[in-house]
Amino acid sequence: MRLAVIPGDGIGPEVVAEGLKVLRAVAPDVESTPYDLGASRWQRTGELLPDTVLDELRRHDAILLGAIGDPSVPPGILERGLLLRLRFELDHHVNLRPARLFDGVRSPLAAPGAIDMLCVREGTEGPYVGNGGVLRRDTPHEVATEVSLNTAFGVERVVRYAFERALARPRRHLTLIHKTNVLTHAGSLWSRTVEEVSAEFPEVTVAYQHVDAASMFFVTDPGRFDVIVTDNLFGDIVTDLAAAVTGGIGLAASGNLDASGTNPSMFEPVHGSAPDIAGKGVADPTATVLSVGLLLDHLGRADQARKVNAAVAFDLSTRDPEAQVRTEDVGDRLAALTGG
Ligand code: IPM
Ligand code: MN
Secondary structure, eight states, X not given: OEEEEEEESTTHHHHHHHHHHHHHHHXXXXXXXXXXXXXXXXXXXXOSSOHHHHHHHHTSSEEEEEEOOOTTSOTTXXXXXXXXXXXXXXXXXXXXXXXXXXXXXXXXXXXXXXXEEEEEEEOSOBGGGXXXXXXXXXXXTOEEEEOOBOOHHHHHHHHHHHHHHHHTSSXXXXXXXXXXXXXXXXXXXXXXXXXXXXXXXXXXXXEEEEHHHHHHHHHHOGGGOSEEEEOHHHHHHHHHHHHHHTTOGGGOEEEEEOTTSSSOEEXXXXXXXXXXXXXXXXXXXXXXXXXXXXXXXXXTOHHHHHHHHHHHHHHHHHSOTTSOOOHHHHHXXXXXXXXX
């Protein structure tokens, strides 16, 4: 397995080191190449993602990314120039974000019940495409647009992927989240696509929720969700909510997938670079380790993925919830559990 590694900024390098420890324990054939991308490279050289680096990244089986972002970099530069550019250039049209409440993990909800959902967020369209502009900037009459792009091709492929995932799960239930009562153009495309593709998946039951109501149910009744499919921006928002109710972003994993397999997929914890705790050895690497699990699963190594997930489940169920997390200790425990 040829793996490109982008440790990135802040706690990124710390959590990635532990993720790699676990990966090597379970998959000794991994050959990893580090890539220096992120805030410090930009500050040193002005480079975000040189084309030559992008070409090299393409020649790997997968990418593991820690976190990108630094308070000294103006907002938007690293997001658009690096993270989103990677997702768009590598056609990561599925942004896969599981949210499961593990035994031993405290939810902020009083009575969370069982939560085990899989959010399939569209990754290359919506308002993220940069289709907009500004007129009369810095005047009282300034007008700004940010047009959400939704294509039949893009919606169909992510909806189909979500149905396939739903079919492979015990509950076989898919919820479309949108705002079809207001965003009638894009909403109609999404609803029609779900309806059409559902004909090919008669075993999968389908539900629909407006994004506002869905947000309420994430808090009042998260157990109702199994697989979710939604657009890029709604998916960004509801997956933070899903992470919050299942123990926080310290545990939230994600995969940016080119489901066609043409380009390498990229796996990253949902959390950011957390500069306030960087270098202290207290960042929880679990989200990165779970992202490694998604990576293995995506590369067809289901047995190895299962070992990683089982190690995390065991570790979380036996952790003292009051004790301070030590990054390396968690990585060592998980590596020992998976390698043994
Ligand atoms: C995420 C992040 C990114 C997004 C930002 C940093 C561009 O919030 O991965 O969820 O909006 O997708
Ligand atoms: Mn986000």
